[in-house]
Each structure stands twice: as C-alpha cells, then as structure tokens.
Amino acid sequence: MSDISAYVPRKEDFRLKNETEELGLDSNFASQNFWKEVVIRFFNKRSAVIGLVLILLIILFAAIGPGMNDYTYEGMIQEEKNLAPRVSWLEKFGIFDGSETMTTSVGDMEVNKYEDAGLTDTYYWFGSDIYGRDLWTRCWSGTRVSLIIAIAAAFIDMLIGMSYGLISGFFGGKVDMVMQRFLEICNGIPRLVIVTLLLLILKPGMLTIIFALLLTEWVGMSRIARAEMLKLKEQEFVLASRTLGAGSFFIIFKEVLPNIVGPVITQVMFSIPTAIFTEAFLSFVGLGIPVPKCSLGSLISDGYNSFTTHPYQIIPPIIIMALLMLSFNLLGDGLREAFDPKMKEM
Amino acid sequence: MKKYVLKRVLTSIGTLLAIVLVLFILMHLMPGSPFNDEKLTDVQREVIYAKYGLDDPIVVQFGRYVVNMCKGDFGVSYKISKNTPISQLIETRLPISIGIGFYAVARGAVIGLILGLLAALKRDTIIDTVCTIVSVIGVSVPSYVFALGLSYTLGFKWKIFPMLYDSADALGSSVMPSIALSMFTMASIARFTRTEMIEVLGSEYMLLAESKGLSGTKLIFTHALRNALIPIITVLAPLVVDLMTGSLVVEKIFAIPGVGSLLVNAIQSNDYNVVIALSFIYSAMYIVIMLVVDILYGIIDPRIRLGKEGD
Numbered sequence: 001m002s003d004i005s006a007y008v009p010r011k012e013d014f015r016l017k018n019e020t021e022e023l024g025l026d027s028n029f030a031s032q033n034f035w036k037e038v039v040i041r042f043f044n045k046r047s048a049v050i051g052l053v054l055i056l057l058i059i060l061f062a063a064i065g066p067g068m069n070d071y072t073y074e075g076m077i078q079e080e081k082n083l084a085p086r087v088s089w090l091e092k093f094g095i096f097d098g099s100e101t102m103t104t105s106v107g108d109m110e111v112n113k114y115e116d117a118g119l120t121d122t123y124y125w126f127g128s129d130i131y132g133r134d135l136w137t138r139c140w141s142g143t144r145v146s147l148i149i150a151i152a153a154a155f156i157d158m159l160i161g162m163s164y165g166l167i168s169g170f171f172g173g174k175v176d177m178v179m180q181r182f183l184e185i186c187n188g189i190p191r192l193v194i195v196t197l198l199l200l201i202l203k204p205g206m207l208t209i210i211f212a213l214l215l216t217e218w219v220g221m222s223r224i225a226r227a228e229m230l231k232l233k234e235q236e237f238v239l240a241s242r243t244l245g246a247g248s249f250f251i252i253f254k255e256v257l258p259n260i261v262g263p264v265i266t267q268v269m270f271s272i273p274t275a276i277f278t279e280a281f282l283s284f285v286g287l288g289i290p291v292p293k294c295s296l297g298s299l300i301s302d303g304y305n306s307f308t309t310h311p312y313q314i315i316p317p318i319i320i321m322a323l324l325m326l327s328f329n330l331l332g333d334g335l336r337e338a339f340d341p342k343m344k345e346m
Numbered sequence: 347m348k349k350y351v352l353k354r355v356l357t358s359i360g361t362l363l364a365i366v367l368v369l370f371i372l373m374h375l376m377p378g379s380p381f382n383d384e385k386l387t388d389v390q391r392e393v394i395y396a397k398y399g400l401d402d403p404i405v406v407q408f409g410r411y412v413v414n415m416c417k418g419d420f421g422v423s424y425k426i427s428k429n430t431p432i433s434q435l436i437e438t439r440l441p442i443s444i445g446i447g448f449y450a451v452a453r454g455a456v457i458g459l460i461l462g463l464l465a466a467l468k469r470d471t472i473i474d475t476v477c478t479i480v481s482v483i484g485v486s487v488p489s490y491v492f493a494l495g496l497s498y499t500l501g502f503k504w505k506i507f508p509m510l511y512d513s514a515d516a517l518g519s520s521v522m523p524s525i526a527l528s529m530f531t532m533a534s535i536a537r538f539t540r541t542e543m544i545e546v547l548g549s550e551y552m553l554l555a556e557s558k559g560l561s562g563t564k565l566i567f568t569h570a571l572r573n574a575l576i577p578i579i580t581v582l583a584p585l586v587v588d589l590m591t592g593s594l595v596v597e598k599i600f601a602i603p604g605v606g607s608l609l610v611n612a613i614q615s616n617d618y619n620v621v622i623a624l625s626f627i628y629s630a631m632y633i634v635i636m637l638v639v640d641i642l643y644g645i646i647d648p649r650i651r652l653g654k655e656g657d
Contacts, residue, residue, distance in 0.1 A: 047482075181357070188361030189368070190632045192591045193625040196613060197372050200621065277488050284490065284595050286614050300490075304599070307494065308502050318491050326486035 038262075041338040048334020054327035058320065062147055065140025069125070073141040074292040077132040084112075085127040085135075085312055100312065126316045130306060138294050139316045143324070145295040149206060150275035153213035154268045160214065161221025162264055166252050168222070169229030183219060191216040195278060199287040206289060209282060213275050224267050228260040262339030269332035273325040280321060296321045350644055358637045365629045366415055369622045370408050420623035425615045426608070432623045436605060440627075442516075443597070443604035447589050449524035451582075454531025461532070462539025463571070469544065477536060484533025489592035493526035493599045511602040523600045527592050531585050538581050542574035576646055579639060586635050590628055 042048055066073060084100035099112040126135035168179040195212045202208045232238065233256065241255050276296070282288045283297030284304075291298075296317050303314025386394075395401045402410075414421065420432035427435065458481075465477035500522060501509035511519045546552060547570055555569050590606075597606035605624060612620035 181360075184357055185361045185364050188358070188629070188633050188636065189365050190590060190628050192594070193365075193628055196609075196621065197369070197625060200613065200616075200618075201372060273486065278591075280488065281490075281591060281595060284598070285610050304494065307498065311498060314494065318494070322487045322491060325488070326482065329482060329486045 038338045042334055045334045045337060047330045048338070051327035051330030051334065054323055055331060058143060058324055058327070059147065062140050062143040066137045066144070069123075069134065069136065071124075071134030071137045073133065073138045073294060077128075083122075083124050083128045084310075085125060086123050100310070127310070127312045129302060129313055130310075135299075135313060135316060138299060139296075139320060142294040142296045142299045142317060143320055145206070145289060145293065146276055146279055146297070146321070146324075149209055149213070149279050149295070150272045153210045153217060153275045154271045156210070157214040157217040157221055157271065158264060158268050161218035162225045162257075164218065165222035165225025165227075166229050166256065169226035170233055170248065170252050170256070183222065187219050191278070195282065196285075196287070199282065204287050204290055209279055209288070212282075213278055216278075217271050217274065220271065221264070221267055224263050225260065228263055229256060232256050232259055262335075266332055266336045266339060269328055269335055273328045276321065276325060276328075296324075347644065351641055354637055354640050354644075358633050361633055362630060363412075366412055366626065367408075369625055370411055373618055373622055374404070415626055420626070421619045423612075423617055423620050425617040426611055426620060432620055435608065435620070436623070436627065439603055439605045439608055442602060443593060443606060445516075446520050446524050446527065446597075446602065446604065447586075447593060449520060450527035450589060451531055451585070453524060454528035454585075455535055457528070458532040458535030459539055461536040463543060463566075465536065465540045466543030466547065467566070474540075477540070481533040481536040481540075484529045485537070487529070489526050489530055490595040490599060492529050493523065493596045496522045496526055497599060509600070511600050513603070519600070519602075523596050523602060526596050527589055530592065531589065534581055534585060535578060538578055539574060542577055543570060546570045546574045576643075579643055579646070582635075582639055586632065590632070 124134055124136065126139055128134055129138070164179065164183075168176050168183075194216050198212045198215065199208060202211070229252075238251055238255060241251050246255070279288065279295060280297030280300060283295055284301045286301075288298050288301070289295045294302075299317035300314060300321070303310075303317060307314045392401070418433055420436075422429050422431055423435060461477045461480065465474045468474055497509055500506045507522050508515060508519050511523075513519075552565070552570060555565055560569070593604070594606040594610055596602075597604045598610050601607070605627070608620065609624045611617075612624065
C-alpha cells in the first residue's frame with residue numbers, strides 16, 4: 001500500500017480517450033439552406049458521386065445506345081449468328097477482333113467467324129446472339145426496359161406507400177390499428193409468392209410486372225412514412241397549422257410531407273435495385289417481358305443457355321445489371337447520409 | 347411476455363389463413379385448366395372434374411382445402427408427374443433445399459460477422475475499406491450472377507466442383523450453390539455488424555470497461571460483440587426471404603433437385619396444385635421464421651415487447 005501512496009502520477013500515465021481531430025473544434029457556421037447543405041454533404045462522399053455518375057452514364061447509353069448502329073433489337077440476320085464482339089478501333093490491338101476460343105472435344109481452338117464467313121466490314125460491338133441479333137442494341141434497349149419498370153414501380157409505390165403510412169400515422173387510434181394489422185398480414189406473405197401467383201393469372205408484360213412490383217414494395221415505404229409522421233405530428237408547426245383551421249389532409253400533404261422528403265427519396269433509391277432484381281428474376285423463371293422485346297433479365301436468361309460455349313453473350317447484360325444495382329445502392333447510401341448526417345452508414 | 351407471444355401467434359395464424367384464402371381464390375382465377383385438351387368430350391371432362399372434386403360448391407372446396415393443407419395433403423400433381431401426391435414430390439426435395447439454405451446462412455453469418463468485426467475494429471483503415479467494398483458488392487450483385495460466375499470458373503474451366511448437381515456427391519455439389527447464396531447474407535451481416543459494433547464501441551460502458559483495465563479480447567468478445575449481436579437477429583428474417591427467391595434461380599442453374607427448381611417447373615407447365623402447395627410451404631416457413639425471430643427478440647431485449655405492449 002505504501003508503494004501506491006508514495007507514487008506520484010506523471011503526465012504520461014494518462015492519455016485522452018477518443019482523441020480525434022473533431023474534439024474541441026467548435027466553430028460557428030453561417031446558417032445555410034437545407035438543400036444546399038444536402039448537396040454539399042452528398043458531393044463530399046466519393047462513393048455516392050461515383051454511383052450518380054454511373055447511373056447517369058447508363059441512362060445516357062440506354063437512351064442513345066440502341067440508335068448508335070443500324071441494327072434493331074428484333075432484327076435477326078440468319079447468316080450472322082453467334083458472332084463474338086468486334087470493335088473496329090480495338091481490333092488492331094488484338095482484342096475485340098471477333099475471335100473466340102471454342103472448346104471442343106479435341107481441345108481449345110481459336111476461331112474468327114467473321115473471317116470464315118467473309119464478313120470483313122461487319123462489326124458487332126457486343127457480338128450477336130443465337131438468332132443473329134445485335135447484342136449492343138439489345139443490351140441497351142433491355143436496360144431501357146428494366147429502368148422504366150424499376151423507376152415506374154418505385155415511384156408508384158412511393159405514392160401508395162407514403163400516403164398509406166402518413167394517413168395511418170396521422171389519424172392513429174383505431175384507424176392505425178386496422179391499417180397496421182392489414183399491413184402485417186401483407187408483409188407476412190413472401191414477395192416471391194405474390195409475384196409468382198400474380199403473373200400466373202395475368203398476362204406477362206411490362207404493366208403486369210410493374211403492378212406485381214408495386215404490390216410488394218409499398219410496405220417498406222409506408223413504414224418509413226408512418227414513423228416519420230409519428231415523430232412530426234406532435235410538433236408545434238402542426239399545432240399552429242391546426243389552430244389556423246387547416247384540415248387533416250392539408251396538414252398531412254402540405255405541412256408534414258415536405259418535411260419527410262429526405263427519407264422517402266432515400267427509400268426510393270433503395271427500392272429501385274430491388275425492382276430491377278425482381279424483374280430479372282421473373283425473366284429468368286420465364287414470367288418476364290414477352291419476346292421479341294427484351295430486358296436485362298431476359299438477356300441474362302437467354303445468354304445462360306449458351307454461356308459455356310459463347311460466354312460473351314451473357315457478360316454485357318450481367319455487367320450492366322450489376323453496375324446498375326451497385327450504383328443505386330451507393331447513391332442511396334450517399335443520400336441517406338446527406339439528408340441525415342447524424343445517422344451512420346449501414 | 348405471455349400476452350406478447352399470444353398476440354404474435356394469433357397474427358401469424360391470421361396471416362396464414364389469409365394466404366390460404368388468397369391461394370384458393372387465385373387457383374380459381376387462373377386461366378387455362380390442365381384439362382384444356384380439345385380432344386376431351388364433355389362427358390370425359392365431367393368425369394375428370396368429379397374425380398378431382400372440382401364440381402363441388404366453392405365453400406365446400408375451400409373447407410376441404412384448408413383441412414387438407416393443415417394435414418399436409420396438397421393433392422396430386424396434374425402435370426409434372428401425373429397423379430403423384432405432391433407431399434411425396436416435396437418430401438425428397440425439401441431436405442436438399444433446406445440443407446443448401448442452411449449452409450448458406452451459416453457460412454454467410456460467420457464470414458459476415460468476422461468481416462464486420464474487422465471493419466469496425468480497424469475503422470478508417472485499408473481493411474475497413476476492403477470490407478466495405480466486399481459488402482457493397484455482395485449486397486448489390488444478385489446471387490445468380492455469382493452462381494453463373496462460379497459455375498463458369500470453378501465448374502466449367504477448372505472442374506473443381508461438379509457443374510450440375512450430382513446426388514452421389516451431395517456435399518461437393520452443394521458447395522458452389524451455397525457460396526452463391528451466402529454472398530448476400532454475408533454482405534448484409536457484415537454491414538450491420540460494422541454499424542452496431544462502432545456504436546457499441548463508442549458507448550460509455552465500453553469506456554468504463556476499458557478504464558477498469560480489461561484485456562482487449564475480453565473487452566471485445568464479452569462486452570462489445572454480445573451487445574452488438576442483439577439487433578443482428580432482426581436482419582435474419584428478411585435474409586431468409588431473399589434466400590428463398592435466390593434459391594429458385596440458383597437451383598435451376600445447378601440443376602439441383604430441390605423445391606426451388608420444382609416451383610420453376612410447375613410455373614412453366616401450369617401445374618397449379620404444385621405452385622399453390624409450394625407457395626403455401628414457402629409462406630408457412632417464412633411466417634414461422636418471422637414469429638421465432640420476433641419472440642426471440644422479445645426475450646433478449648425487453649424494450650421491444652414492452653414497447654409493443656405499450657401501443
């Protein structure tokens with residue numbers, strides 16, 4: 001004991017816990033517009049910007065890609081099927097020169113079908129498929145279809161889910177009880193089952209897929225809207241509006257709604273990749289867009305049938321889809337942090 | 347606690363009944379019957395309808411339907427293998443699918459936990475960045491893309507694992523499908539663990555434990571990880587659903603004789619009875635898992651059940 005009492009603590013014995021650069025930096029900021037701050041925070045996050053740029057690029061190609069050469073998405077040329085990718089300015093370097101490695105029983109061999117068939121002036125940038133259709137055109141028109149489906153589904157479910165959640169949260173009591181029990185039952189049915197069954201009784205097509213997607217996606221959106229409403233409805237500005245004689249629907253859609261735009265937009269960004277994935281899955285199972293139209297999912301499904309012999313047919317749609325889903329996830333993450341800096345990334 | 351469990355069980359039963367009703371209505375709405383053969387005369391059709399009980403009033407059919415579903419009797423398959431009871435078809439396939447799903451969840455959870463833990467402990471270092479990139483890719487890329495990639499490289503080029511399912515080598519054949527399926531689970535759990543760990547590590551009780559002089563491993567495993575694990579249970583239920591959807595396509599790619607590929611076949615050949623039986627099984631499994639997770643969560647974290655009883 002005497003040892004301890006005799007010990008005189010030195011400065012080096014102590015070290016400050018959680019010493020970071022932010023500690024003690026207490027600076028004043030001029031008050032700023034909310035949206036301006038959101039934009040600044042968003043552009044400070046590199047991954048989110050990468051996501052945004054990728055999405056814009058893909059949308060650009062989906063818009064102009066199919067028109068960049070003379071092929072159409074449904075035009076079949078019997079003599080020019082299963083051609084490997086060939087790009088005019090890259091073939092000098094020995095890549096994308098239209099040759100592919102065929103694995104046969106006697107071993108691997110390199111063939112160039114363009115030369116064999118005497119097609120010296122034909123270029124398929126992504127190759128052509130088993131019916132002789134240009135994969136470049138098909139990929140980008142497929143991307144267009146997938147994007148339209150996903151974005152339409154996400155926005156319609158935003159409208160439905162948001163209204164449902166806001167109304168349920170605002171009125172509370174019995175209304176909320178009934179609406180929440182209904183939602184629990186809807187949520188208890190696996191998405192897979194709803195979509196599959198719906199597509200069995202309706203004719204496959206773009207509208208059906210959008211309908212199936214929005215039936216399954218609105219639950220998440222309504223939960224977020226309800227939670228936000230419960231937080232906001234006790235606040236003074238709602239009381240003030242009510243005192244001034246505003247009706248319930250005015251308060252819900254004009255007073256509260258503008259204050260929850262952030263979480264809602266974030267949720268939309270996350271439901272778009274889910275929609276793209278579900279559409280791709282449906283195509284793979286055979287319930288997707290009817291031929292000759294195509295989507296990313298149906299292209300992957302077509303390419304799958306010959307992916308051991310002609311792997312180049314499945315690679316472009318897979319890469320586009322993976323990039324699309326990745327960038328929407330990155331964008332969603334970035335937006336969430338930009339709207340709510342207190343929330344940590346998940 | 348009892349009240350909470352009872353409420354959850356009742357909701358689950360209600361959901362299941364609602365599903366059976368939806369399935370039953372859908373079955374009657376579906377276009378094209380398996381007996382849509384033009385060669386059949388009216389008399390022959392009546393005989394077939396009577397044989398399968400399709401000429402009874404709707405209410406009687408529904409009552410019989412609910413009773414049969416609960417007994418596990420789903421009727422017979424009309425198309426895929428004629429007149430075979432569906433329960434018999436499912437009996438052999440369900441264990442295969444559950445086995446692969448179990449491998450996938452177990453592998454995904456363990457690797458995800460390790461990745462998330464590493465990322466949180468080595469925050470803002472290169473390890474953290476790598477873990478984050480891996481988990482973002484895992485969440486974004488659909489499982490069948492991984493399946494195709496694995497099947498092409500490991501299966502077709504290098505021939506390490508069989509490309510198609512081989513019942514003689516069940517363990518080896520389920521390696522690739524379960525890896526493909528586990529990617530999403532792994533990535534989600536890694537992200538979630540990282541967030542939770544960072545929050546726990548910054549809490550005041552961790553500061554107290556550290557200033558008491560506890561060793562590093564004890565600090566992390568008994569104090570931090572245990573508290574971080576609690577919320578992770580909640581993500582397991584949605585993960586199982588994604589696993590179900592993923593398994594359909596992955597089973598098709600690897601030609602696995604499981605329930606997923608049976609469902610795909612049934613959809614494509616309009617075998618309604620099989621589709622409905624499988625939808626029922628999928629829904630029932632999902633509801634049971636949700637129920638178990640909710641009750642488990644209520645036991646572990648009393649705030650949840652108190653909060654729910656409160657409203």
